[in-house]
Amino acid sequence: MDPGVQNHGVPATVSVHAISAGSLTLPERFFVHPADPEARKTVPSLSFLIQHMNPSTSKITRIVFDLGIRRQISAYSPEIQAHAQTRQPLTTAPDVISSLAKGGLKESDIDYVLISHVHWDHLGMPSDFKASKFGVGAGALDLLSGRTKLTNGSHSYFEAGILPPSRTFELPDPLQNDSESTPSYPRPEMFCEAWKPFHAFPDTMDIFSDGSCYVVSAPGHLPGHINMLCRISSHPLKYVLLAGDACHDIRILTGERDIATWSDERLPHVTCCIHASVQEAEKTIETMRKVQRDGLDGGEVEIVFAHDVDWAAKSLKEGRFWPGHL
Numbered sequence: 001m002d003p004g005v006q007n008h009g010v011p012a013t014v015s016v017h018a019i020s021a022g023s024l025t026l027p028e029r030f031f032v033h034p035a036d037p038e039a040r041k042t043v044p045s046l047s048f049l050i051q052h053m054n055p056s057t058s059k060i061t062r063i064v065f066d067l068g069i070r071r072q073i074s075a076y077s078p079e080i081q082a083h084a085q086t087r088q089p090l091t092t093a094p095d096v097i098s099s100l101a102k103g104g105l106k107e108s109d110i111d112y113v114l115i116s117h118v119h120w121d122h123l124g125m126p127s128d129f130k131a132s133k134f135g136v137g138a139g140a141l142d143l144l145s146g147r148t149k150l151t152n153g154s155h156s157y158f159e160a161g162i163l164p165p166s167r168t169f170e171l172p173d174p175l176q177n178d179s180e181s182t183p184s185y186p187r188p189e190m191f192c193e194a195w196k197p198f199h200a201f202p203d204t205m206d207i208f209s210d211g212s213c214y215v216v217s218a219p220g221h222l223p224g225h226i227n228m229l230c231r232i233s234s235h236p237l238k239y240v241l242l243a244g245d246a247c248h249d250i251r252i253l254t255g256e257r258d259i260a261t262w263s264d265e266r267l268p269h270v271t272c273c274i275h276a277s278v279q280e281a282e283k284t285i286e287t288m289r290k291v292q293r294d295g296l297d298g299g300e301v302e303i304v305f306a307h308d309v310d311w312a313a314k315s316l317k318e319g320r321f322w323p324g325h326l
């Protein structure tokens with residue numbers, strides 16, 4: 001399929017392609033309540049390729065959203081390697097680079113790498129991308145540098161210096177005009193759009209200024225957590241929300257389960273949770289329920305979480321992985 005096309009008043013679209021980027025195993029008790037204390041599920045850590053074509057210049061812009069799991073676990077910091085042991089069995093192949101190659105793309109074809117949030121299973125191997133610009137949500141750089149510290153569980157370890165400072169920009173905080181976060185590389189023009197509400201989403205950024213692709217602020221899971229809302233079809237109108245780790249189990253979205261909390265003997269007096277803010281995460285999920293129920297401009301909205309194993313299995317059968325498309 002041709003990437004985004006905008007002609008004769010037809011709404012512009014982007015093409016979205018699922019990318020295999022490794023898998024990990026999640027113990028149910030850390031994610032949902034009530035949980036089966038023994039249950040563990042091996043799930044993918046999905047990445048996505050988004051392609052947009054400018055109708056007047058035919059220029060194609062390619063974004064990779066998330067990089068999945070690093071192909072060498074030994075290349076993570078010792079703390080993250082220890083945490084990764086709790087997520088075994090874990091697979092690292094194919095990674096983003098070899099998945100992109102299946103459709104003939106190289107790292108040099110990727111203009112932007114946007115990271116939903118800076119947890120290890122979404123950051124992959126940034127050094128594979130030698131010229132792409134990296135974009136993260138507000139607060140993500142302070143997590144990486146260690147300026148912000150979280151104590152909500154052993155998953156909250158970060159690697160300083162993992163993103164190239166000369167090619168990494170941070171989106172502004174939608175709640176604050178003058179963010180005092182770690183200075184970053186100047187934002188590319190398309191990411192300098194103002195945050196604006198779009199239907200039930202309070203803060204979205206229309207990055208191609210044609211309504212085909214929005215960065216969506218999705219607070220709760222981790223500071224700077226962002227999603228991508230992509231219009232993939234104009235007739236019938238259809239959107240996909242790439243929802244990162246806003247939710248790890250579809251039963252939370254449907255209301256059959258609650259978000260889990262737990263205690264860890266290494267972190268006394270702390271209630272651990274997979275989300276940095278349960279209240280914010282609940283609010284973000286509620287917005288998704290509303291959008292899924294009401295649609296957008298009369299179009300359907302498909303919500304895809306980074307670790308949705310059932311979605312991935314079905315989509316693999318349906319050819320929605322690159323070089324196929326959603």
Ligand SMILES: [Zn+2]
Nearest residue numbers: 119121245306
């Ligand atoms: Zn994750």
